[in-house]
Amino acid sequence: DAGVIQSPRHEVTEMGQEVTLRCKPISGHNSLFWYRQTMMRGLELLIYFNNNVPIDDSGMPEDRFSAKMPNASFSTLKIQPSEPRDSAVYFCASKLDGRRETQYFGPGTRLLVL
Amino acid sequence: AQKVTQAQTEISVVEKEDVTLDCVYETRDTTYYLFWYKQPPSGELVFLIRRNSFDEQNEISGRYSWNFQKSTSSFNFTITASQVVDSAVYFCALSEAGIYNQGGKLIFGQGTELSVKP
Numbered sequence: 001d002a003g004v005i006q007s008p009r010h011e012v013t014e015m016g017q018e019v020t021l022r023c024k025p026i027s028g029h030n031s032l033f034w035y036r037q038t039m040m041r042g043l044e045l046l047i048y049f050n051n052n053v054p055i056d057d058s059g060m061p062e063d064r065f066s067a068k069m070p071n072a073s074f075s076t077l078k079i080q081p082s083e084p085r086d087s088a089v090y091f092c093a094s095k096l097d098g099r100r101e102t103q104y105f106g107p108g109t110r111l112l113v114l
Numbered sequence: 115a116q117k118v119t120q121a122q123t124e125i126s127v128v129e130k131e132d133v134t135l136d137c138v139y140e141t142r143d144t145t146y147y148l149f150w151y152k153q154p155p156s157g158e159l160v161f162l163i164r165r166n167s168f169d170e171q172n173e174i175s176g177r178y179s180w181n182f183q184k185s186t187s188s189f190n191f192t193i194t195a196s197q198v199v200d201s202a203v204y205f206c207a208l209s210e211a212g213i214y215n216q217g218g219k220l221i222f223g224q225g226t227e228l229s230v231k232p
Contacts, residue, residue, distance in 0.1 A: 031218065033219075033220075042222060042223075042224045042225065043225075045219060045220070048219060056219060093159075098218060099145075099147055099209045099218040100164070100209070100218070101218060102149065102161050102164050103149075103161075103218070103220060104161060105151075105158065105159035106158075107157070107158045108157055108158065108159075110157075
C-alpha cells in the first residue's frame with residue numbers, strides 16, 4: 001500500500017518567491033497533519049485537518065503560511081512570500097480518526113530559501 | 115500542560131552494547147497515548163510503537179523493548195545488542211487529549227541522536 005506522498009522532495013527557492021508543498025494522505029485516513037522540523041525548534045505542528053476541515057492552526061507561524069485541504073486525498077501548504085528562516089524539512093502525516101490511532105509520516109520536503 | 119522530555123541529546127555506543135533512551139512525559143489526562151518514532155539519516159520518520167495509558171505491560175520486539183512506568187511518567191526504549199543500522203534520531207511523542215483533540219495531535223520530545231559505532 002502507498003504511504004503518505006509528498007512533493008516535491010527538495011525545493012530551492014529565492015527569498016520572496018511563493019512555495020507550494022503538496023501532500024497525498026494514505027487512502028482512508030481522515031486526519032492530516034503538517035509539521036516543520038528545524039534544528040532549533042525540533043518537530044512542531046503547523047496545522048491539522050480532520051475530515052478536510054482545519055481543526056488547529058495555532059502552529060502556523062504567520063500570515064505568510066496557509067494550508068488547504070480541498071478533498072480527502074490532497075492538501076497543500078503554501079508560503080508566500082518565502083523567507084530564509086522558512087528553510088526546514090516539512091512533513092505531512094495522516095491517520096485514522098481518534099487519539100489512539102498512529103500517525104504515519106511522508107518522506108518530507110526539504111526546503112531551502114536563499 | 116502536555117510535555118515530553120528526552121534529556122539525552124546524543125548517545126554514542128559501540129556495536130553490540132545495550133542502550134536505553136529515556137522519555138519522560140507530563141499530562142493531566144488519565145487516558146493518553148505514547149509513541150516512539152525513528153528518524154534514520156535518510157530523514158523519514160518511521161513509527162516504532164504505540165502504548166496506551168491503561169497498558170503498563172512492557173513490550174519486546176526483537177532487539178527492541180519498551181518500559182512504560184506510569185508511576186514515574188516514563189516510557190523508555192532499550193535496544194539490545196545495538197547495530198550500526200540503529201544509528202538514528204529517536205523521538206518520543208504524546209498524543210494530546212482534550213475535547214478538541216479528535217485528531218490526536220502529537221507532542222514530540224526533542225529527540226535523542228543515537229550513534230552506534232562498529
